[in-house]
Amino acid sequence: QESRVLMLSDQARSDANPILLIDENDVTAGHAASIGQVDPEDMYYLMSRGLDKATAERLVVRGFLGSVIVEIPVKE
Known part of the structure; x- marks a missing residue:
């Protein structure tokens, strides 16, 4: 675990x-x-590509949760 x-x-x-x-x-x-x-270097990289701080942080969090999110069943 x-x-x-x-x-x-x-x-x-x-x-x-x-x-x-x-x-x-x-x-x-x-x-x-x-x-x-959140790694400051990750934030620096994303923000140096034009993303604002909030968007960059959301992307880092989404990447962190990515393996969990794909396992959540979605009813269509």
């Missing part, structure tokens, strides 16, 4: 507690947690 957290402000708080639920005895498992802020 993996927990990923993207902090979007200096006042943001998070608890990342990856939990492994294992029913078998002969299983190899691992877990991880990562917490970070």
Whole structure:
């Protein structure tokens, strides 16, 4: 299991507690947690291409959430 957290402000708080639920005895498992802020170099790159700060931050957040967003079922 993996927990990923993207902090979007200096006042943001998070608890990342990856939990492994294992029913078998002969299983190899691992877990991880990562917490970070938007990379200033990513923001600089996007803003140097003409994007305003809010749009650049939205793109970074969307990229961070991309693997989750594609798994959400959408009724057509």
